[in-house]
Amino acid sequence: MVMRYNTYSEYLKHKYGAKVYKLPVSIPVTCPNRDGTCGVNGCVFCGEIGAGYENLPATISVQQQIEMNRQHIAPKYKAEKFIAYFQNFSNTYLPVEVLKEYVLQACAPDVVGIALATRPDCIHPAYLEMLADVRRDKKIDISIELGLQTVNYHSLQKVNRGHTLAEFIDAVLNIHKYSFDICTHLILNLPWDSMEDVLENAKIMTVLNIQQVKLHALYIVKGTELAKWYQQGKIQLISKEEYIERVITFLEHVGPNTILQRLIGRAPAQNTLFSNWETGWWKIRDAIENEMHIRDTWQGKKCDYLDGKAVKRFV
Numbered sequence: 297m298v299m300r301y302n303t304y305s306e307y308l309k310h311k312y313g314a315k316v317y318k319l320p321v322s323i324p325v326t327c328p329n330r331d332g333t334c335g336v337n338g339c340v341f342c343g344e345i346g347a348g349y350e351n352l353p354a355t356i357s358v359q360q361q362i363e364m365n366r367q368h369i370a371p372k373y374k375a376e377k378f379i380a381y382f383q384n385f386s387n388t389y390l391p392v393e394v395l396k397e398y399v400l401q402a403c404a405p406d407v408v409g410i411a412l413a414t415r416p417d418c419i420h421p422a423y424l425e426m427l428a429d430v431r432r433d434k435k436i437d438i439s440i441e442l443g444l445q446t447v448n449y450h451s452l453q454k455v456n457r458g459h460t461l462a463e464f465i466d467a468v469l470n471i472h473k474y475s476f477d478i479c480t481h482l483i484l485n486l487p488w489d490s491m492e493d494v495l496e497n498a499k500i501m502t503v504l505n506i507q508q509v510k511l512h513a514l515y516i517v518k519g520t521e522l523a524k525w526y527q528q529g530k531i532q533l534i535s536k537e538e539y540i541e542r543v544i545t546f547l548e549h550v551g552p553n554t555i556l557q558r559l560i561g562r563a564p565a566q567n568t569l570f571s572n573w574e575t576g577w578w579k580i581r582d583a584i585e586n587e588m589h590i591r592d593t594w595q596g597k598k599c600d601y602l603d604g605k606a607v608k609r610f611v
Contacts, residue, residue, distance in 0.1 A: 300588040301547050301595035304557040312408050317375035319365040320383045322354040323398050327386045329458035340455050343517035351384055358401035379409040388414040388423050396426050409437040417459045419467035424474045439477040447500045451488045468504050479508035484542045487531040494542045498549035512561040513539055516570040523569055536573040543584050552596025
C-alpha cells in the first residue's frame, strides 16, 4: 500500500542511510509546572513519572543508559544508528552548563542525533546558543520536541499547562533562528477541543514551519486530576472512529512536507484508566492508513490556505 503521509522511520532512513532508532534518556529534571515556578500540580493528565514509562532511572549515567538501551534495542529493531532522546519532563529546565554536560555525554559514535523534549516556556537563547555550539563541535544533529497539546488556549488553561499559545510561538521563532528542527506534540482528542481545533492545529503547525509532529490520543493516567474528572463523569472522550477521523482531517490540512513521528501514542495498561480504546496502537494506525487509502486522500491534500488564498486568482 502506498504511504499517504510522511513517516518518521522513512525520513530517518533517507537522511542517515540506515535504520535509526530513538534511545530514551532520563536526567534528573522536573518541570516549572510542578516546582512552583508556574504551578505545583502539573498538567492534569501528567502522572508522577511523567511520560517516560520505558525510561531507565535518571540515577544511571547518560552513557550507561545509552549503552544499556542500545544492547536491548539494536538487535530487536535491527537499528544501526541512534538518536539520544532526552524524553521525560522538561529537559531544558536546568542550568545551561549542566545541560551541556548531559548533552555532551550523549555524543557517542553511533548516535547521529539528540532530541530534547521540553516546554515552550523553557526555551531561552542562551540554551540555543549552547546547543548550536555542541552541534557544530560534535557534528551531531539536535532537535527540540515541544509539548503543546493544542493551539486552543482555552483548553491549555483547562489542562493547567501553565503557558499559552503565545509562549509556544515565541519558542518556535527563537528555535528557528538557530535552525534546529522542531517536533510538536499534539493531543487531538482533548475533551474541550472540536474538529475546528484539529484544523487550526494543522494550520498553525504548517504556518510556523514545524518540521515534525507527534500525535497522541489522550490517555487517563491513574492518580491524576484528569483521572478524578473521568471517574466523576466530568469529561467525555470521543470514540475511536472519531479519533481516526480527526487524524485524517489533520493530515489532509497539514503541510505536505511535515514529518509525522507518530499518529497515536501508547501507555501501559497498568498505569491507566483509559488508553486507546483498549485497542493496540498499531491497529489504530493501520485503520487510519487503510481509511486514507479507501478515500484516496493524502497528507496536505487540503493545504490550500497559505500565501493569500483570497487573492491567488489575481496573480
